[in-house]
Amino acid sequence: MKHTVKLVLCCLAILASMAGCGKSESVINTLDEAQDKKIGVMTGAIGEPLAKARFPQAEVKSFDDIMDGVAAMKSGQVDAIVTAFPTALNITKKNPDLRMLSEPLDNEDTAVAIRKEDEKLLAEVNRAIAELDKDGTLAAMKQRWLKTDSTPYEEVNIPAPTKGEVLRVGVSATREPLTFIDQNGKVAGLDGELALRIGAKLGRPIEFADMKFMALIPALQSGKVDMIISGMNATAERKKSVNFSTPYFANSQVMLVKKASGAQDGRAAASSWDPAAADAVKTLQQIEGKKIGVMTGTTGEMAALAQFPKAEIKRFDDATDVVTAAKGGQIDAAVVSFSSTVLISKAHPGLQALPDRLFSENIAMAVRKGDEVLLNDVNKAISELKADGTLAAMSKRWFKQDSSPYEEAKIAMPKDGTVLKIGVTAALEPFVFVDGNGRITGHDSELAQRIGVKLKRPVEFSNMKFAALIPALQSGKIDIIISS
Secondary structure, three states, rough: OOOOOOOEEEEEOOOOOOOOOOOOOOOOOHHHOOOEEEEEEEEEOOOHHHHHHHHHOOOEEOOOOOOHHHHHHHHOOOOEEEEEEHHHHHHHHHHHOEEEOOOEEEEEEOOOEOOOOOHHHHHHHHHHHHHHOOOOHHHHHHHHHHHOOOOOOOOOOOOOOOOOOOOOEEEEEEEEOOEOOOOOOOOOHHHHHHHHHHHHHHHHOOOEEEHHHHHHHHHHHOOOEEOOOOOOOOOOHHHOEEEOOOOEEEEEEEEEEEEOEEEEOOOOOOOOOOOOOOOOOOOHHHHOOOOEEEEEOHHHHHHHHOOOOOOHHHHEOOOHHHHHHHOOOOOOEEEEEEEHHHHHHHHHOEEEEEEEEEEEEOOOOEEEOOHHHHHHHHHHHHHHHHHHHHHHHHHHHHOOOOOOOOOOOOOOOOOOOOOOEEEEEOOOOOOOEOOOOEEEEEEHHHHHHHEEEEOOOEEEEEEHHHHHHHHHHHOOOOOOOOOO
8 A cells, every 4th residue: 555655764864954064065056057966946937938948958856836946956966946036036035045136138028817708807906006106005015025034924814705706816926925825724924815816806705726727727718727826927929828817016036046165144164074184975976885774664764774784873763863873972873754854854953864865765644464454444534535636635734845834734633433553653744743732733733633633533642662652453453554
């Protein structure tokens, strides 16, 4: 029974910061220096054709989500990213090892997209934007949303019409500060507020439809949405397919690159540790003969034993203990889940994930041998959760690249029926962990609850050491292991 989430194991080495790539690091300081580099763009965004035209000799890599591009740049898969100025502004606020080049690639107008034949709606939207521009509302919105510091956004309360024809607005809510999902699960940002203000002006309730950026125009053309307000630039090519309103934002495409080694916000890194001078692990090949930390009973332990026979393997019962040992210098490298490396690097700036991975594997749940009924029930539940998009949505919420609060789903659990006993090791955020209120939460916890709902059985968690999970399953103490 295979689970759709991939677990990739990698090593954390003792490095000064995510930006610390050694003295031979190639730093991009001007657009001309990016001519032969690897450049990341978002599929369907204006930055994609712009990068290909501006850098014909570069290797342009496309990503469905710009944050995937950011992750790729941090891991060294690309050297730079082309994206819109507001998005770049937000990324650099949250990633001090990245910076914007001062020279923009292009200047452009951002506008509302409306179906070609809907001239009435186009006129109404243009009138609303003109009024918001004239009374200073647009300027105030830009000042509140496009800020350079990391203080909380100042959201305003906009009374929404409760009657009238619903105005369906297409967004790609992964582009903070223009369009994103806030901690309350609502569409927020400059574009989110603009949509609500237009709805108020037109006396129509707003209904957001969140989708991939490349799906927005087809959704508009098919009538699935009435308009697009999602940082979309009014290019000549797009104007062939849809109408655009009066521009509401003067945008630009910029390039994001890594800062020079040791530089953070123009200052030297806090650590005086020099990666070029220290005996640091920088590649998997250098791990042989070193001290490697693993969690007892995991596939990471087996991989370390197989790949590094001359290394000294140190075993820990808890993933947190492995990371602490790496930070304290008790071990030279730690084997952890790839999905945890973003959180670990944020919490411990002195640790960095090596670009090479030990291996990839599929994560699955464990069910006792002979319990074919439960196995079939769980397989069916997972298939349904995959088919209706629930698993994909869960992955998006739990395996995120930023440090914003997790968006936990509210699941009404069955109160009657045979209890489904779930075994976990709640020490691997974001898979399964104990939150600040002492509750077991995370991706695997939510999955267990959703399976319980499908099977109409209450769920009970048993938190134990990883090595104890399979014996507990075999003895009947638990029914299922869901612990990545």
